[in-house]
Amino acid sequence: MSKALQTEPLTRRVFAIISHPDAGKTTLTENMLLASGAIHQAGKVAARGEARRTQSDWMKIEQERGISVSSSVMTFEHRGLTFNLLDTPGHEDFSEDTYRTLTAADCAVMVLDVAKGIEPQTLKLFEVCRLRDIPIVTFINKLDREGVDPFDLISEIEDKLALDVVPMQWPAASGRRFKGVVDLRTQKFLAFEKPESGKDHSWMPVGGDSITTHFNDDALLDEFREEAELAREYPDFNEQSFREGHMTPVYFGSALRKFGVLELIDALAELVPPPQPEPAIKAGQNIQIDPTDKEVTGFVFKVQANMDLNHRDRVAFYRMVSGEFKRGMKLKSFDGRSLNVHNPVMFFAQDRELAEEAYAGDVIGIPNHGVLRVGDSLSESGKVKFAGIPNFAPEILRRARLEDPLKAKHLRKALESLAEEGVTQLFKPALGADMIVGAVGSLQIDVMRERIKTEYGLGVQFEVPPYQTARWLTSDDAAKLKYFVDKNTVNMAEDIDGDPVFLAKSAWDIGYAQEKNPDIRFLTTKERR
Numbered sequence: 001m002s003k004a005l006q007t008e009p010l011t012r013r014v015f016a017i018i019s020h021p022d023a024g025k026t027t028l029t030e031n032m033l034l035a036s037g038a039i040h041q042a043g044k045v046a047a048r049g050e051a052r053r054t055q056s057d058w059m060k061i062e063q064e065r066g067i068s069v070s071s072s073v074m075t076f077e078h079r080g081l082t083f084n085l086l087d088t089p090g091h092e093d094f095s096e097d098t099y100r101t102l103t104a105a106d107c108a109v110m111v112l113d114v115a116k117g118i119e120p121q122t123l124k125l126f127e128v129c130r131l132r133d134i135p136i137v138t139f140i141n142k143l144d145r146e147g148v149d150p151f152d153l154i155s156e157i158e159d160k161l162a163l164d165v166v167p168m169q170w171p172a173a174s175g176r177r178f179k180g181v182v183d184l185r186t187q188k189f190l191a192f193e194k195p196e197s198g199k200d201h202s203w204m205p206v207g208g209d210s211i212t213t214h215f216n217d218d219a220l221l222d223e224f225r226e227e228a229e230l231a232r233e234y235p236d237f238n239e240q241s242f243r244e245g246h247m248t249p250v251y252f253g254s255a256l257r258k259f260g261v262l263e264l265i266d267a268l269a270e271l272v273p274p275p276q277p278e279p280a281i282k283a284g285q286n287i288q289i290d291p292t293d294k295e296v297t298g299f300v301f302k303v304q305a306n307m308d309l310n311h312r313d314r315v316a317f318y319r320m321v322s323g324e325f326k327r328g329m330k331l332k333s334f335d336g337r338s339l340n341v342h343n344p345v346m347f348f349a350q351d352r353e354l355a356e357e358a359y360a361g362d363v364i365g366i367p368n369h370g371v372l373r374v375g376d377s378l379s380e381s382g383k384v385k386f387a388g389i390p391n392f393a394p395e396i397l398r399r400a401r402l403e404d405p406l407k408a409k410h411l412r413k414a415l416e417s418l419a420e421e422g423v424t425q426l427f428k429p430a431l432g433a434d435m436i437v438g439a440v441g442s443l444q445i446d447v448m449r450e451r452i453k454t455e456y457g458l459g460v461q462f463e464v465p466p467y468q469t470a471r472w473l474t475s476d477d478a479a480k481l482k483y484f485v486d487k488n489t490v491n492m493a494e495d496i497d498g499d500p501v502f503l504a505k506s507a508w509d510i511g512y513a514q515e516k517n518p519d520i521r522f523l524t525t526k527e528r529r
């Protein structure tokens with residue numbers, strides 16, 4: 001085994017940031033990249049707030065709604081470790097996209113606004129994390145603004161998310177009185193200096209003279225010491241419980257004031273697990289693939305089309321699970337498609353670089369012309385299959401109607417391509433020539449309409465069809481499934497993989513059909529192979 005194959009995976013940390021819009025995810029991302037030296041100037045990643053709304057890169061919809069639609073990956077280095085930060089869309093309508101991204105992350109940072117605590121979208125995204133019990137580090141942001149009492153915030157996290165919470169730091173007040181945070185393990189105090197004072201944030205002994213001068217307010221210092229003492233009563237940090245997704249360590253800071261950001265990266269360096277063995281199936285056997293196994297294996301968790309409209313490229317984001325990837329290597333999907341990977345890219349802040357080699361925990365972008373799909377397992381042998389990435393039953397179904405009916409073929413291609421990318425789902429009814437699209441949230445439909453217009457030049461209307469919901473059908477008894485499908489052609493459709501889907505008017509109809517056909521399973525999720 002090459003030495004690099006043994007040592008490189010240990011230096012990778014893959015994580016994602018989740019937050020309710022406006023809690024500060026973009027600011028934190030940017031300042032992490034600044035703190036680690038990956039970028040040198042603010043504003044390179046993505047503009048914040050209003051600026052982002054007007055400058056947004058490729059989609060009008062992002063400007064109109066002020067939301068970040070597409071996820072991407074950014075790489076930075078710190079203390080000899082390579083961090084791959086996977087960005088997730090903040091809006092709940094894209095929770096499917098977030099779920100897919102989280103399948104490739106080994107940890108999530110949950111950003112909370114100190115004044116707002118757990119917001120609706122935090123809860124939704126957390127539920128997505130819980131589906132995989134992914135470890136979560138909590139960062140309470142905006143301490144430079146008046147906030148909720150940290151004891152109350154911690155209780156809120158405990159109650160609403162049913163997590164054990166361990167503060168790793170404790171803040172001294174917030175807003176105008178904010179003085180800094182103490183590291184509850186080392187007892188060192190990180191002083192918050194106002195930027196205008198020109199001083200860097202610095203650590204000082206909690207019992208020393210400097211802290212007294214820094215506080216300049218005995219009552220506040222006493223209050224802080226008392227609180228920090230109480231904060232030590234929380235349970236000790238337990239690595240196993242954290243890794244199993246039951247316990248979250250909490251850090252405090254202000255992303256905007258660059259306070260606590262470097263400390264958060266240090267914490268991630270310590271806490272985010274390096275790539276772990278991943279369960280897979282090979283030759284019909286359940287196996288564990290170790291990051292240091294020789295064969296290159298991994299899976300596609302995201303496909304993004306037209307990142308650069310001039311090139312009309314399509315990039316598959318491939319999370320490596322094992323092996324030593326070299327540029328030019330041939331990789332095969334589990335179902336026999338093969339691809340020579342000549343131009344794999346890695347993403348450093350906004351730059352792309354050719355990846356000459358990559359290891360477990362790396363995310364490489366593989367440009368392709370529609371060969372790769374979300375959920376594909378890719379390996380040298382083509383015999384390895386990781387758990388697929390699920391599609392969720394759509395909550396919104398729409399019939400696509402072209403403004404120019406002569407362009408039906410083009411529309412089908414566009415819809416198929418967007419379905420392969422995972423933007424929306426596509427169902428082809430057994431009868432008629434309709435194309436039904438499905439989405440979990442209505443913004444997905446808006447994004448699709450906009451992209452069909454800008455990328456394919458097609459005007460399309462979306463109408464409400466006579467069905468509201470869809471279920472994937474499976475059965476251990478193929479004859480019974482076929483009988484059901486033949487008997488219910490009016491309600492049957494195929495998804496993009498050709499699998500049978502039952503379209504129903506209501507959940508009641510599904511319940512009824514299920515009751516009458518106990519040998520058939522009506523599934524709300526389907527794993528993409």
Ligand code: G4P
Pocket residue numbers: 019020021022023024025026027028048049050051090141142143144145253254255256257
């Ligand atoms: P998001 O990606 O989670 O949606 O949040 P984003 O970083 O865009 O931040 C949302 C707003 O919160 C921005 O203000 C940003 O400057 C502000 N913010 C982020 N972190 C902090 C912090 O630690 N302290 C304070 N006080 N504010 C913070 P905006 O007014 O929408 O944008 P801008 O005009 O400041 O750029």
